[in-house]
Amino acid sequence: MIDDRDRKLLALLQEDAELPVNDMAERVALSVSACWRRIRRLTSDGYILRRVAILDRRKMQVPTTMYVTIRTSDHSSNWLENFRAAVADVPEIVETYRLTGNIDYLLKVILPDVEHWDIIYKRLVSRVNFFDVSSYISMEEVKSTGQIPTNFV
Amino acid sequence: MIDDRDRKLLALLQEDAELPVNDMAERVALSVSACWRRIRRLTSDGYILRRVAILDRRKMQVPTTMYVTIRTSDHSSNWLENFRAAVADVPEIVETYRLTGNIDYLLKVILPDVEHWDIIYKRLVSRVNFFDVSSYISMEEVKSTGQIPTNFV
DNA sequence: TGTGAAACTATTCCGTT
DNA sequence: AACGGAATAGTTTCACA
Numbered sequence: 001m002i003d004d005r006d007r008k009l010l011a012l013l014q015e016d017a018e019l020p021v022n023d024m025a026e027r028v029a030l031s032v033s034a035c036w037r038r039i040r041r042l043t044s045d046g047y048i049l050r051r052v053a054i055l056d057r058r059k060m061q062v063p064t065t066m067y068v069t070i071r072t073s074d075h076s077s078n079w080l081e082n083f084r085a086a087v088a089d090v091p092e093i094v095e096t097y098r099l100t101g102n103i104d105y106l107l108k109v110i111l112p113d114v115e116h117w118d119i120i121y122k123r124l125v126s127r128v129n130f131f132d133v134s135s136y137i138s139m140e141e142v143k144s145t146g147q148i149p150t151n152f153v
Numbered sequence: 154m155i156d157d158r159d160r161k162l163l164a165l166l167q168e169d170a171e172l173p174v175n176d177m178a179e180r181v182a183l184s185v186s187a188c189w190r191r192i193r194r195l196t197s198d199g200y201i202l203r204r205v206a207i208l209d210r211r212k213m214q215v216p217t218t219m220y221v222t223i224r225t226s227d228h229s230s231n232w233l234e235n236f237r238a239a240v241a242d243v244p245e246i247v248e249t250y251r252l253t254g255n256i257d258y259l260l261k262v263i264l265p266d267v268e269h270w271d272i273i274y275k276r277l278v279s280r281v282n283f284f285d286v287s288s289y290i291s292m293e294e295v296k297s298t299g300q301i302p303t304n305f306v
Numbered sequence: 307t308g309t310g311a312a313a314c315t316a317t318t319c320c321g322t323t
Numbered sequence: 324a325a326c327g328g329a330a331t332a333g334t335t336t337c338a339c340a
Contacts, residue, residue, distance in 0.1 A: 010213070013206035017170060020315060031327045036317070047212045053166035054202045055301055060163070062301055067252065067259055084295055091302040096295035099220065103289055106220055110301050136256055142237055142249035146299070148208055148215055148263050149244040173334065186308060189335075309340080317332070323325085 002047065005030065006038060007150050010047060013039075014147045017051040054146065062092075062110050065138035066117055070105040073131040086127040092120050155200065158183065159191060160303050163200060166192075167300045170204040207299060215245075215263050218291035219270055223258040226284040239280040245273050 002010075005028045012024055025035035042048050057063050072079060087096050087107070095108035111117055114137055121133070155163075158181045165177055178188035195201050210216050225232060240249050240260070248261035264270055267290055274286070 010206070010208055014208060015205065017204040017206045021317095022315075032315095033317085033319095033328075034326050037325080040317090045212070046209050049207045049209050051170045051204055051206050052168065052299060053163070053170040053204050055163055055167060055303075056199050056202050057301060059198070059200045060301055060303065065250065067250070087296050091298075091304070093296065094299075094301065095297050097218065097220070097291040098293040098295055099289040099291055101287075101289050105295070106289070134254075136252040136254050136259070138250040138252055140251040142251055142258070143240050143246065144248045145244075146205060146247075147244075148210060148213055148247065150208075150213065151244070175334080184308060185335095186337090189337095190307095193336090307340105309338105311338090312336085314335070315333080317330105319330075320328090322327080 002042070006042060009035070009038060010042065011150045013048065014150070057110070061112050064111040064113050065141070066109045066111060067136045067138065068107040068109060069103045069134045070107065070130055071102070071132040072104050074129060083128050086124055090120060090123060155195070159195060162188070162191060163195065164303045166201065167303070210263070214265050217264040217266050218294070219262045219264060220289045220291065221260040221262060222256045222287045223260065223283055224255070224285040225257050227282060236281050239277055243273055243276060
């Protein structure tokens, strides 16, 4: 189990994984070694999965976000496997969820521009059959914390 | 502008931001100093925004993902400001996009369990008026790379 | 562009509570 | 079991060739 200090450390690391242990130790009122041991434990216990760099979408020339809802009439495991493989092969599709309700799948797609979706779309439908594919362009990112909630009010 | 080596470095850093410069240098066939200078440039030019820790959702007791579509009949800037503030105040809402088409907003919500959505829902509707709120539970994360595409086939 | 030394950080060790 | 302090090991950073 983790305590409030651990939670605080995890929140800090979610914000900035480059903070020196020294600084983190100060923020949670611990010695460097105690703090370091906690971080090691949180890592080996699997709370911290990895540390990654966040890149600038505009700089990387992929500023466009689209969401795509998918409905299928074929609910066989064969179809799913096929779909899964197709989705895995397209780097522009960064997230895919199977949902409850009248939408079967939701894709998040990251693209250089809206027109590029057509290429991806064609690549998908050439490999998988769909009953319905509806796409929504993101006009504005109102909120985006890459962080999971660590505390609850 | 960035070249193929830069692109490779960025891809590596997106995968694992803890790699020592030494290792990265080997992977792109560069000297440590040359590689280090590239990384510094990529950072100061804003390609690399920051480095963050990725936490385990299950370990953190928030395994549930929901997507919520929102439609409003009030398109005033006042409503938007109100909505934006409400969304900002809820840590469980990790992403919010304004979309084209018949869905106005799409929320991604991270929760301890499905039941918890009711609490969030009540908190939202107490502050903002909605025309329609539809929620979809994620049954399965089919794909999720926290990475933006760095190269195109 | 590369070398190597200085500066900074992470990590381990050990005695204490 | 977990802490703090001190010693050690490893990386990053940068001046200079």
